[in-house]
Amino acid sequence: MKTNYCHLIIYRTLLVLAAAVLLSACNSSDKGNTRQAPAPTDPGASNPPVATFTVGLLPDTQGGTDTDGQAHVSMHPMSELLKHQAEAGVDMVLALGDLTDKGSTVEFAEWRSVADQYAESGIEFLPVMGNHETSYAYTYEWIKNMRDFIPEDATHMPGYEWVNYYVVRENVLIVGLAYYNLPVAFEWIKDVVALHEEKVEHIVVASHDGLIGAKYGQTREQIVDGTKDDSRVSDVQPKIREFFAARDVIYVQGHEHQYQRSLISAKTALTTYPSGHTPQGGNYRMDVYTQIMAGNASYKGYEFRYGERDLVQLIVAQKNATKSNGSTHYDVNSSLLRFTGKRVDYESYFSEHTASSNAPEEAFAADWKLLDKFSRTTDRCDTVVYANSILPETRPVMVLQPEYITNDCLGADGSYASLAGGMNNTFNRTDTRTRDMGYLPGFSRAETLNDLVRLNYQWLYQLHQRWSPNLNSAARVVPDYPTDILVVPETTVDLKEHVTLSWLPKQATASDILIVSGTQNQTGIYQDDYGVPKDIETDSGLALSQSDGTEKQPVALPETATKTWDISNAVADAYALVFTGPESLDSATVTLAQKDGDQWQPLSPADCIVDAPWSKAFLETSPARAAGCEAHPLVGLDKAFGNRWWAVLNRDIEVALVAR
Structure with a gap:
């Protein structure tokens, strides 16, 4: 064969x-x-x-x-x-x-x-x-x-x-x-x-x-x-x-x-x-x-x-x-x-x-x-x-x-x-597992324990300083001088x-x-080093895992967090996207659309589109919209700027402007 x-x-x-x-x-x-x-290319062109x-x-x-x-x-x-x-x-x-x-x-x-x-x-x-x-x-x-x-x-x-x-x-x-x-x-x-x-x-x-x-x-x-x-x-x-x-x-x-x-x-x-x-x-x-x-x-x-x-x-x-x-x-x-x-x-x-x-x-x-x-x-x-x-x-x-x-x-x-x-x-x-490293003078690259510390910070780990924080631990490696062993602590x-x-x-x-x-790949799940489930909302992280020398604290997840390995129904944290179309397009003739299978569908009906520039306040408080619009993503058009659209989304997406 x-x-x-x-x-x-x-x-x-x-x-x-x-x-x-x-x-x-x-x-x-x-x-x-x-x-x-x-x-800029021809807005009417298509691609094979x-x-x-x-x-x-x-x-x-x-x-x-x-x-x-x-x-x-x-x-x-x-x-x-x-x-x-x-x-x-x-x-x-x-x-x-x-x-x-x-x-x-x-x-x-x-x-x-x-x-x-x-x-x-x-x-x-x-x-x-x-x-x-x-x-x-x-x-x-x-x-x-x-x-x-x-x-x-x-x-x-x-x-x-x-x-x-x-x-x-x-x-x-x-x-x-x-x-x-x-x-x-x-x-x-x-x-x-x-x-x-x-x-x-x-x-x-x-x-x-x-x-x-x-x-x-x-x-x-x-x-x-x-x-x-x-x-x-x-x-x-x-x-x-x-x-x-x-x-x-x-x-x-x-x-x-x-x-x-x-x-x-x-x-x-x-x-x-x-x-x-x-x-x-x-x-x-x-x-x-x-x-x-x-x-x-x-x-x-x-x-x-x-x-x-x-x-x-x-x-x-x-x-x-x-x-x-x-x-x-x-x-x-x-x-x-x-x-x-x-x-x-x-x-x-x-x-x-x-x-x-x-x-x-x-x-x-x-x-x-x-x-x-x-x-x-x-x-x-x-x-x-x-x-x-x-x-x-x-x-x-x-x-x-x-x-x-x-x-x-x-x-x-x-x-x-x-x-x-x-x-x-x-x-x-x-979580990760604690490991250690040793050295053999005359044979290993490291000749001393301090050599081993240096090599770890040169090649593997970020040395924690105020101007170069290490979010995984303030002490990523720890030399144990009495035993002449370098410890890489669990974190x-x-x-x-x-x-x-x-x-x-x-x-x-x-x-x-x-x-x-890249917005909806994580769901709030927590595992230990062997894969045993833990609860991020109730379980603290391991000792020294926070950058100030304490442990990472439990997290209050949003209600949308599914806490599962299956991300097929994951919901991203709400984020704002601003999309500005080419000057050659008239905003009155197009709308912001999402790809659904092989078809393009408007992100929101025309009567639900907010006539306002983007404001971060919309992430907390939605502007007034007509009845029934809450079933659709929050979409706005900044007419004062021109062909500038914005939307509040909670998933990965493909968007483009399409004819109304």
């Missing part, structure tokens, strides 16, 4: 040709942090449809060892996951390493017995090696089994054939790397991107592990806890972060047996400012890349160790399920990335289960729930909205903002939009929101289309 991509080419050729004008309009600066300020390419993420599928000592693949969760992704219409599955536990012939046969049927149906696979393959498998065994899955047209890294490789599909460059190979392959990745960056709009790098971990992570393992004079990772780690951020890379990985999505800064979290636009450069993005730990499809789960690496990391989603220490189940996680032109839509689902072997009686039917999502384009502005648990005396230092408020973000047709108010009162909270982390304003060309609309995303 050989996965064949060629049969898709003819089918997609017409769509690709139809999209050529649109794709060529996305210049190379979209891969960096700025683009040229757009010239673009092909969608869908990628599924398959995390670790280790099944443990039976009583005879034979290791297995976790076939029950793997089967449910691939069934889910096939039904979702995936074109390719990225198998993110640790396909096996011991790299045995039996395990590869089990893995193939599940995957083969989907490959034969036309789904491509791009598998990468995990540490359980690099440790236990033979090169012969890996190539023998995986060459039937690794696409025939994949380009292999010289010297690392069948280890690191890439393919291009539609407008997406996908790079697959083995465990610990990101630093090794970095120069090659740069060459690959340079070769293709004029032809692609999205870059996905898939590997087993990453720079920043939840339990592991190369920065902790190879730099802070690393070997003296071994600079293979430390020399390139900042360069990788800068390169990935400049090109808006989506980095996906396995290894951690828990779900996490975060932003990794090219600089530091406290010097990564919200984005907007400049008069000459147009819109620019935040200096970050997206890292997705794809969760679990195995019979083991890990707790959250070491916590947020808050020097460079901003966690926006986190879920643990360990079936231990009070946790009653594992999760199986199925995540989907859909690329359509300059747009990417992401959804991550989970299903709880208690299976711990391939015994027939442990089979289960997954009950999938939506855990995480985002929709955005390469033409966007970003901000991080912090939880409203920051102490009043904390300096904002440019970024510690719990309010939904942004500068303007420009559309290509002359439209522009911003967020203008609202507070992040509904947020998730998670409590409040998650952030990555809120984006993205633009798409007009499509059956009078103006360009604005996508607001």
Whole structure:
């Protein structure tokens, strides 16, 4: 059996040709942090449809060892996951390493017995090696089994054939790397991107592990806890972060047996400012890349160790399920990335289960729930909205903002939009586990305990000072001089929101289309480090978890908070959106509309639209409207300004001006 991509080419050729004008309009600066300020376009123009390419993420599928000592693949969760992704219409599955536990012939046969049927149906696979393959498998065994899955047209890294490789599909460059190979392959990745960056709009790098971990992570393992004079990772780690951020890379990985999505800064979290636009450069993005730990499809789960690496990391989603220490189940996680032109839509689902072997009686039917999502384009502005648990005396230092408020973000047709108010009162909270670190003079990078303290604050954690607050603890690491051990205390982390304003060309609309995303991913749920539920409204955080040395306090959630992992019915905190249409449009002939399926519907009936400029007071007290208007979002038109619309919303949304 050989996965064949060629049969898709003819089918997609017409769509690709139809999209050529649109794709060529996305210049190379979209891969960096700025683009040229757009010239207004014809408001009557329309845009042809673009092909969608869908990628599924398959995390670790280790099944443990039976009583005879034979290791297995976790076939029950793997089967449910691939069934889910096939039904979702995936074109390719990225198998993110640790396909096996011991790299045995039996395990590869089990893995193939599940995957083969989907490959034969036309789904491509791009598998990468995990540490359980690099440790236990033979090169012969890996190539023998995986060459039937690794696409025939994949380009292999010289010297690392069948280890690191890439393919291009539609407008997406996908790079697959083995465990610990990101630093090794970095120069090659740069060459690959340079070769293709004029032809692609999205870059996905898939590997087993990453720079920043939840339990592991190369920065902790190879730099802070690393070997003296071994600079293979430390020399390139900042360069990788800068390169990935400049090109808006989506980095996906396995290894951690828990779900996490975060932003990794090219600089530091406290010097990564919200984005907007400049008069000459147009819109620019935040200096970050997206890292997705794809969760679990195995019979083991890990707790959250070491916590947020808050020097460079901003966690926006986190879920643990360990079936231990009070946790009653594992999760199986199925995540989907859909690329359509300059747009990417992401959804991550989970299903709880208690299976711990391939015994027939442990089979289960997954009950999938939506855990995480985002929709955005390469033409966007970003901000991080912090939880409203920051102490009043904390300096904002440019970024510690719990309010939904942004500068303007420009559309290509002359439209522009911003967020203008609202507070992040509904947020998730998670605990971490205490860990420690030691050193061995003459062998480890750290020669003394103070060296180890320094390395942690140089690479992992923000040193807490008045002008550089650490919201996770005033004492992120603690040297225990009597025992000569560095303690990383358990703490409590409040998650952030990555809120984006993205633009798409007009499509059956009078103006360009604005996508607001990232406002309704959290529901007020609180878990401990192993995934045991806690109550954010009654349970305090762990000791020292607040920036003043106390613990984080319980939170009074809004009535709309659902306190559940399923975000399909989540309600965002109320926020204000201001949308200013192009000068070429007469506000009397258009209205602000939302996309509902494939149709555009007015946000509010004409007789419910408030004739007034936006005021933050409307978040607390709604202005007078006609009877029955309370069933519709609060929408206003600032006629004194011109074609300026505003709305109070409580969810992610796509909006545009449409003809009345």
